[in-house]
């Protein structure tokens with residue numbers, strides 16, 4: 001089995017592309033300075049570079065909401081955002097909703113109602129940022 005290189009690596013080798021842009025953003029309370037190519041989506045940055053896989057990749061077309069994160073407190077589909085557009089932003093993923101080992105109250109509720117969620121075909125990580133933002137709005 002051959003592993004594909006991560007999407008942010010130049011396909012020709014292991015060096016980042018010379019087209020990379022340095023961006024700085026805060027993700028789940030942690031400051032990150034990363035270099036990304038202009039075509040890298042926020043979802044790819046979160047999942048592939050920062051290993052925050054709670055941000056799901058499903059339709060990749062803005063239809064399912066599985067990739068929803070909060071950008072400066074507003075719901076955003078990470079698959080439709082270029083990472084370079086989010087320079088200086090404060091991003092919250094589903095991982096960032098918890099406070100260390102203490103889950104967000106809505107995450108606790110989802111766990112307690114896991115069976116009903118499965119019947120409704122809901123995937124907890126996907127709608128959690130959306131629900132959290134809706135409650136706070």
Ligand code: FES
Pocket residue numbers: 056057058059060061062063064065066067068077078079080
């Ligand atoms: S992956 Fe479906 S909306 Fe982003």
